Amino acid sequence: MTISAPSLSECAAWKSLETHYEEVQNLHLRKLFADDPARGERLTVEALGLYLDYSKNRITDETFKLLLELAEETDLRARIDAMFRGDKINLTENRAVLHVALRAPKGASILVDGENVVPQVHAVLDKMVDFSNRVRCGEWLGHTSQRIRNVINIGIGGSDLGPVMAYEALKFYSDRNITFRFVSNVDGTDLAEATRDLDPAETLFIISSKTFTTSETMTNAHSARDWLLEGLGGDTKAVAKHFVAVSTNATKVSEFGIDTGNMFEFWDWVGGRYSMDSAIGLSTMLAIGSEYFLAMLDGFHQMDEHFRTAPFEQNLPVLLGLLTIWYTDFFNAQTVAILPYEQYLKRFPAYLQQLTMESSGKHVTLNGTHVDYDTGPIYWGEPGTNGQHSFYQLIHQGTRLIPCDFIAFGQPLNPLGRHHDMLLANVFAQAETLAFGKTSEQVQAEGTADWLVPHRVFEGNRPSNTILLERLTPETLGKLIALYEHSVFTQGAIWNIDSFDQWGVELGKAMAQRITPELESQTEPELNHDSSTNCLIRCYRKLKKN
Numbered sequence: 001m002t003i004s005a006p007s008l009s010e011c012a013a014w015k016s017l018e019t020h021y022e023e024v025q026n027l028h029l030r031k032l033f034a035d036d037p038a039r040g041e042r043l044t045v046e047a048l049g050l051y052l053d054y055s056k057n058r059i060t061d062e063t064f065k066l067l068l069e070l071a072e073e074t075d076l077r078a079r080i081d082a083m084f085r086g087d088k089i090n091l092t093e094n095r096a097v098l099h100v101a102l103r104a105p106k107g108a109s110i111l112v113d114g115e116n117v118v119p120q121v122h123a124v125l126d127k128m129v130d131f132s133n134r135v136r137c138g139e140w141l142g143h144t145s146q147r148i149r150n151v152i153n154i155g156i157g158g159s160d161l162g163p164v165m166a167y168e169a170l171k172f173y174s175d176r177n178i179t180f181r182f183v184s185n186v187d188g189t190d191l192a193e194a195t196r197d198l199d200p201a202e203t204l205f206i207i208s209s210k211t212f213t214t215s216e217t218m219t220n221a222h223s224a225r226d227w228l229l230e231g232l233g234g235d236t237k238a239v240a241k242h243f244v245a246v247s248t249n250a251t252k253v254s255e256f257g258i259d260t261g262n263m264f265e266f267w268d269w270v271g272g273r274y275s276m277d278s279a280i281g282l283s284t285m286l287a288i289g290s291e292y293f294l295a296m297l298d299g300f301h302q303m304d305e306h307f308r309t310a311p312f313e314q315n316l317p318v319l320l321g322l323l324t325i326w327y328t329d330f331f332n333a334q335t336v337a338i339l340p341y342e343q344y345l346k347r348f349p350a351y352l353q354q355l356t357m358e359s360s361g362k363h364v365t366l367n368g369t370h371v372d373y374d375t376g377p378i379y380w381g382e383p384g385t386n387g388q389h390s391f392y393q394l395i396h397q398g399t400r401l402i403p404c405d406f407i408a409f410g411q412p413l414n415p416l417g418r419h420h421d422m423l424l425a426n427v428f429a430q431a432e433t434l435a436f437g438k439t440s441e442q443v444q445a446e447g448t449a450d451w452l453v454p455h456r457v458f459e460g461n462r463p464s465n466t467i468l469l470e471r472l473t474p475e476t477l478g479k480l481i482a483l484y485e486h487s488v489f490t491q492g493a494i495w496n497i498d499s500f501d502q503w504g505v506e507l508g509k510a511m512a513q514r515i516t517p518e519l520e521s522q523t524e525p526e527l528n529h530d531s532s533t534n535c536l537i538r539c540y541r542k543l544k545k546n
């Protein structure tokens with residue numbers, strides 16, 4: 001299939017932005033604020049209880065206008081509508097992209113190939129609610145009639161990162177009588193450490209895999225099955241009580257030995273990295289209970305509706321997406337730092353890495369031509385204030401421009417003395433210092449020796465967004481995740497890439513499958529790789545023997 005969209009760099013708004021960038025690239029945030037003292041009130045949006053301050057970005061009103069024109073010219077609105085309508089916008093896989101259907105209310109109608117998928121979504125949700133209630137209240141018992149006290153989710157990529165992040169983010173709301181662990185790496189240490197102190201009789205495994213073919217997950221699932229059977233005397237009937245599956249592939253689930261009655265389904269129109277609110281979130285529901293899980297879905301849905309209906313100049317995901325394009329393609333920024341000032345969001349940057357980089361790591365447009373502009377920046381980050389004592393130095397005084405997203409909450413979940421005010425003081429101080437820096441005059445005025453002055457100057461003009469919410473709840477977490485999902489959508493739509501495939505990852509999977517037998521072979525294998533890979537394989541085989 002070919003798409004006849006004009007090349008992005010040929011768009012009138014893009015060309016205007018190129019010219020405009022030449023004019024404003026050296027404009028300092030100090031001047032922008034001095035010229036417009038109300039800027040910090042003006043360049044903000046408040047919606048759904050989320051306050052976005054984007055005033056500390058290197059934009060003028062003209063930049064803003066041109067970015068909005070770019071969104072119009074690249075038909076962002078039509079692309080949003082196409083996603084919500086269930087069109088097969090994932091062209092290379094010929095699939096609809098409907099994570100928004102996962103949180104649509106019961107009465108809604110979203111068609112895929114003429115069929116309304118919302119009732120299926122709610123049927124699975126109902127099944128999840130029933131199952132999680134039974135486990136949480138002790139009605140679902142293990143093979144030896146013991147209560148389930150440990151839940152281990154086995155999955156990787158989207159079948160792991162979302163569940164881990166959500167568990168950590170919502171731990172405050174979780175049932176502390178159940179231990180939750182997450183195994184993803186095929187490195188045996190991951191499973192060994194997750195199980196070493198647990199009693200198999202009290203342990204439930206959730207095998208989460210969209211395809212049920214991912215080698216890491218299947219290898220871990222088989223080893224987990226061995227561990228369980230060994231601990232429970234080898235009776236294979238135990239599997240039914242200790243293993244459930246989340247997948248789109250009933251045949252493979254059944255081949256593994258899991259009763260498909262204990263399978264929680266999702267669909268090919270849910271991308272792995274967009275699946276944490278599908279049945280892939282079963283561990284989340286087990287941890288926080290169905291009411292909180294449904295509240296999280298409601299948070300997602302509110303942001304979906306905002307994205308679908310709000311005018312672009314007030315549209316939170318569109319604004320974040322446009323700003324990312326501005327820095328990536330005009331300032332040549334290579335990365336975006338995600339800096340949550342909330343300990344419970346410690347895995348949020350890691351989660352966003354897959355969401356953003358698997359989605360936007362593309363070098364061709366939808367019609368297969370090589371892009372002549374940059375696409376996905378590298379997302380990274382750590383929670384504050386820890387990051388301040390680690391990598392912030394480079395953000396403040398290094399040579400690279402690193403746009404930052406600060407995320408913080410008005411109310412702490414664990415109020416403790418002055419802690420929260422101190423935490424928030426750091427958010428505001430960092431954003432202020434990054435923007436305004438410290439001039440040589442200011443440094444000199446402090447009596448600093450001349451030779452030391454350059455070292456202590458902060459140039460400032462480092463852009464950031466600050467996102468403030470009242471409190472971290474399941475609902476606000478849903479809003480926050482959907483905010484970034486749709487920001488990625490905005491970027492991908494404008495870059496005209498397929499944000500929903502991941503062929504690069506697929507190639508790596510296939511290559512590993514070819515090499516594994518060469519490492520396991522009892523006889524010297526015939527190797528037909530490049531000389532480096534051949535040598536590394538031989539070297540490993542020798543090390544392995546010693």
Ligand code: F6P
Nearest residue numbers: 157158159209210211214272505
């Ligand atoms: O990392 C690549 C990927 O295909 C992701 O998109 C997906 O989330 C992950 O592998 C796991 O795949 P599955 O859920 O099919 O095991």
